[in-house]
Amino acid sequence: MTKRNKLSLTVVAIVLLALPWMIQASYYKDIIIMTLMWITLASSWNLLGGYAGQVSLGHTLFFGVGAYSAGLMAHHFGVSPWWGLLLGPVMAVIIGTPIGLICFRLRGPYFTLSLLALGEIFRLVALNWESLTNGAVGILTMRTWPGVKEPYYYIMLAITALCIYTCYRLMRSKFGYYFLAIREDQDAAEGLGIPTTKYKLYALIPSALFTGLAGAFYMNYHGFIEPDIVFGLIHISVMIVLCVMMGGAGTLGGPALGAVIYYVLNELLRVPLGAASRLVFGVIVCLVIMFLPNGIVGEMSRSGRLRGLFRRRKPSYTGGE
Amino acid sequence: MTLFGQTVVSGLLLGGIYALIAIGMTLIMGVMKIINLAHGALIMVSMYIAWVLFNVWGIDPYLSMFVVMPILFGIGFLIQRYMIQRVYGVETILPQSQLLLTLGIVMVLTEVIRAIFKSDYYTVRTSYSTSTFFLGDISVSIPMAIGFGIAMALVAALHIFLSRTDLGRSIRATAQDRDAARYMGVNSVRITAITYGLGAALAAAGGVLFLPMFYLWPDICPMFTIKAFIITVLGGMGSTVGALSGGLILGIAESLGATYWAMGYRDVVGLIIFILVLLFLPYGFKSLIKR
Numbered sequence: 001m002t003k004r005n006k007l008s009l010t011v012v013a014i015v016l017l018a019l020p021w022m023i024q025a026s027y028y029k030d031i032i033i034m035t036l037m038w039i040t041l042a043s044s045w046n047l048l049g050g051y052a053g054q055v056s057l058g059h060t061l062f063f064g065v066g067a068y069s070a071g072l073m074a075h076h077f078g079v080s081p082w083w084g085l086l087l088g089p090v091m092a093v094i095i096g097t098p099i100g101l102i103c104f105r106l107r108g109p110y111f112t113l114s115l116l117a118l119g120e121i122f123r124l125v126a127l128n129w130e131s132l133t134n135g136a137v138g139i140l141t142m143r144t145w146p147g148v149k150e151p152y153y154y155i156m157l158a159i160t161a162l163c164i165y166t167c168y169r170l171m172r173s174k175f176g177y178y179f180l181a182i183r184e185d186q187d188a189a190e191g192l193g194i195p196t197t198k199y200k201l202y203a204l205i206p207s208a209l210f211t212g213l214a215g216a217f218y219m220n221y222h223g224f225i226e227p228d229i230v231f232g233l234i235h236i237s238v239m240i241v242l243c244v245m246m247g248g249a250g251t252l253g254g255p256a257l258g259a260v261i262y263y264v265l266n267e268l269l270r271v272p273l274g275a276a277s278r279l280v281f282g283v284i285v286c287l288v289i290m291f292l293p294n295g296i297v298g299e300m301s302r303s304g305r306l307r308g309l310f311r312r313r314k315p316s317y318t319g320g321e
Numbered sequence: 322m323t324l325f326g327q328t329v330v331s332g333l334l335l336g337g338i339y340a341l342i343a344i345g346m347t348l349i350m351g352v353m354k355i356i357n358l359a360h361g362a363l364i365m366v367s368m369y370i371a372w373v374l375f376n377v378w379g380i381d382p383y384l385s386m387f388v389v390m391p392i393l394f395g396i397g398f399l400i401q402r403y404m405i406q407r408v409y410g411v412e413t414i415l416p417q418s419q420l421l422l423t424l425g426i427v428m429v430l431t432e433v434i435r436a437i438f439k440s441d442y443y444t445v446r447t448s449y450s451t452s453t454f455f456l457g458d459i460s461v462s463i464p465m466a467i468g469f470g471i472a473m474a475l476v477a478a479l480h481i482f483l484s485r486t487d488l489g490r491s492i493r494a495t496a497q498d499r500d501a502a503r504y505m506g507v508n509s510v511r512i513t514a515i516t517y518g519l520g521a522a523l524a525a526a527g528g529v530l531f532l533p534m535f536y537l538w539p540d541i542c543p544m545f546t547i548k549a550f551i552i553t554v555l556g557g558m559g560s561t562v563g564a565l566s567g568g569l570i571l572g573i574a575e576s577l578g579a580t581y582w583a584m585g586y587r588d589v590v591g592l593i594i595f596i597l598v599l600l601f602l603p604y605g606f607k608s609l610i611k612r
Contacts, residue, residue: 055417106599109356109420113550114599117592120547124592128585183414233543234431238424245421250414276436282428289422290404293413 016157020150029149033221035263036156037214040163041236042243042255044210047167049241050249051176052203053183054104058115060236061099061122062092062208066215067230068126071139081141084216085155092212093205100204104197107186116233123231138226141219152221159217163210168252170206179203183250239278242285248295257297323458328580329573330459336572337469338530340565342545343552344476345523347564350553351496352516359400359423360524361546362430367393367525368537369434375445375532382445383467386529390522397521400426402514427542435539443537450533468530475526476565483561492516524549544588551595557605566606 023029041063049055069091070084103114126133133139145151170176178199181189190196219225229235243262248254262281269277292299342364349357367389374385404426408418415421449467453460483489494502495512503509527545535541552571556563571591578590598605 050415053415055415055421102600109417110554110599110603112417112420113356113554114596117547117551117595120543121589121592124586124589128583234427234540238428241421242425242428245415245418245425248414273436275440276432278428279432279436282425282432286404286422286425286429289418289425290407293408293411293418295414298414 020153026147026149029153031263031267033149033153033156035260036153036160037217037221038240038243038259038263039256040156040160040210040214041240042247042259043160043163043167043252044207044214045240046244046249046251046255047170047179048200048203048207050244050251050255051167051171051183052179052200053186054200054203055108055112055241056115056207057112057233057237057241058117058119059207059211059240060231060233061115061119062096062211063215063218063236064122064126064227064231065092065095066212067219067225068133068139068215069212070216070219071141071225072133074141075134075139080144081216081220082144084219085213088216088219089209089212092208092215096204096208097201100201101197104200104204116237119231119233119237123227123233126227126231133227136226136228138224138229139219140224143223144220152217156217156221159210159213163213164252164256166206166210171252175199175202180250242281245295246281246285246288248298248301251295251297251301254295254297258295324580326457327459328576330456330461331465332573332576333569334461334465334469334572335576336569337472338465338527338568339548339552339572340568341472341475341530342524342527343549343556343564343568344479344561345520345527346549346553347556347561348492348496348516348523349520352492352513353401353405353419355405355419355423356550356553357423357517357520358420358546358550359426359430360520360549361542361544362427363393363397363521363524364528364531364545365537365539365542366396366430366434367528368532368535368541369438370525371529371532372443372445372537375447381447382529382532383471386471386526389525389529393525394518394522396518398514398518400521401517402510405517406510406513427546431539431542438539440539445532445537447533462534464533468534471530472527475523476561479523480561488512488515492519547588548591551591554595555598555605563605570606 019032020029023032041059045056045059066084066088069088070081073079073083073087074081099115099118103111103118106114127136129135130137171179178189178194181192181194182196182199186196215230218230239262243258244255245258246254246261247256247258261284262278265281265284266277269280273279288295342360346357346360349355349360370389370392371382371385374380374388375382380388405419405422408422411418447464449463452463454463454466455461483493491502491507491512492515494505494507495509495516499509502512524545548571552564552567554567555570556565556567571594574590574594575587579587582590
């Protein structure tokens with residue numbers, strides 16, 4: 001890491017740590033906390049989808065499992081939902097591992113569809129298994145700090161930082177190069193002696209872990225979950241993928257940028273557009289996929305400007321960010 | 322026994338309409354080699370158009386098909402020609418950019434509809450919506466029976482179109498081998514856009530036939546998309562007959578699941594069959610017959 005990078009990282013860290021004191025309105029703090037959660041979701045999806053190339057439309061499953069782990073502990077045993085921060089990611093990994101081992105046999109769009117189907121199965125089961133999950137009524141817990149945002153902000157900031165740091169370290173290691181090799185050409189990677197299913201699983205585990213962690217945090221922060229929210233196909237799975245596509249799959253900063261654009265735009269447009277506040281984001285994402293197919297960060301990182309806008313490019317691949 | 326017969330008959334009738342929307346997806350899958358995740362959104366848009374036609378001008382849903390299908394053909398043609406086609410062949414970090422673009426299209430269509438109609442539930446109440454007739458002991462819902470009949474007629478018409486006309490043959494040629502078709506003078510870009518439009522028009526027909534039976538709200542689209550790709554995979558990708566049988570199988574399986582397991586789990590049945598088929602019968606049910 002160069003000296004300049006270190007300096008800018010320190011400045012960013014100080015600004016992030018001081019942020020709750022610079023902003024008074026609780027509403028803006030809420031936006032920042034939720035944006036951080038979306039950054040975590042998008043970054044952890046990016047590990048499996050962007051780097052290892054396994055496009056998953058079922059990440060809502062890990063999110064929901066994390067959220068329900070926290071919620072059910074509180075609902076059935078009366079313990080604090082904060083234990084979910086431990087149990088949630090563990091459950092997400094425990095459920096994710098067999099799913100990965102089975103579904104990694106499928107390639108490309110069929111992997112995508114199988115995870116989409118699994119996510120829906122989890123939603124429908126959570127909706128119908130009322131004795132366990134309380135069904136569509138959902139689970140309500142008391143928030144630990146009602147009306148106070150700062151503790152939630154610091155917890156979410158820590159989770160986000162840990163997630164991005166994990167991505168960074170993984171992509172600097174042998175794992176990262178294996179992931180990229182699998183994404184670029186699975187058969188060639190296999191031919192070079194990379195056990196592809198195993199390494200795809202190594203990408204899935206941290207991805208599921210952080211998604212589950214974000215889910216458990218969501219339960220604690222909002223105090224209310226129901227199957228259609230935390231297991232939502234469009235609201236979670238699809239939005240994560242679109243955030244990553246907006247920023248740039250397979251880059252470190254892309255998912256974060258996409259998540260910020262998504263959540264901030266969503267909140268800005270909530271008043272003029274009402275329930276349809278994601279419309280503008282949807283339009284922008286379509287335009288980005290059409291004209292900047294590698295996402296905003298993905299196109300900028302290669303040439304310093306948005307080349308894709310002006311002409312079509314020959315095949316080119318980015319390495320690990 | 323009556324219960325079983327009742328279950329199978331209603332499953333069969335529903336499955337016929339499922340088959341119609343799945344055939345649209347199969348066509349697109351065959352020519353473009355992508356799963357069109359926007360299929361459900363196109364169905365949802367067509368249902369809203371039919372709903373408006375019914376509520377504003379009082380046009381019967383079955384008649385409004387003649388208006389809705391051309392409109393959706395146009396929408397589909399434009400979406401493919403000016404959006405998805407742009408991404409075709411562009412090398413990107415993730416090779417699935419066409420698939421992901423269809424997700425973006427879902428988002429836009431859903432939110433446009435939500436902006437216009439809000440998230441409210443709508444229904445179309447025609448005079449025959451709840452009427453039934455009896456076949457022996459088995460009661461048959463009239464909208465489902467009409468829907469099944471129209472769906473089968475459209476499937477037959479499509480089959481004749483694909484096998485007898487020039488355009489249909491061009492579509493099949495492009496699906497078989499895009500490059501070879503181009504050498505034979507097929508304008509593959511135009512054919513692809515027409516195919517997508519045709520798929521959207523079939524989706525529209527399905528949507529209109531579903532209208533008297535379903536509640537209508539903007540988030541209905543994933544349900545239809547999922548059913549369509551389940552059937553596409555069940556039937557073995559890219560075959561019309563496969564999609565037809567897949568649709569009937571899914572309809573009956575769901576209906577059996579609803580009767581003998583639980584109403585809430587009817588959609589789970591289809592999803593579990595889907596994953597099992599993907600894992601163990603990657604060429605769909607037809608690989609069972611061949612052996």
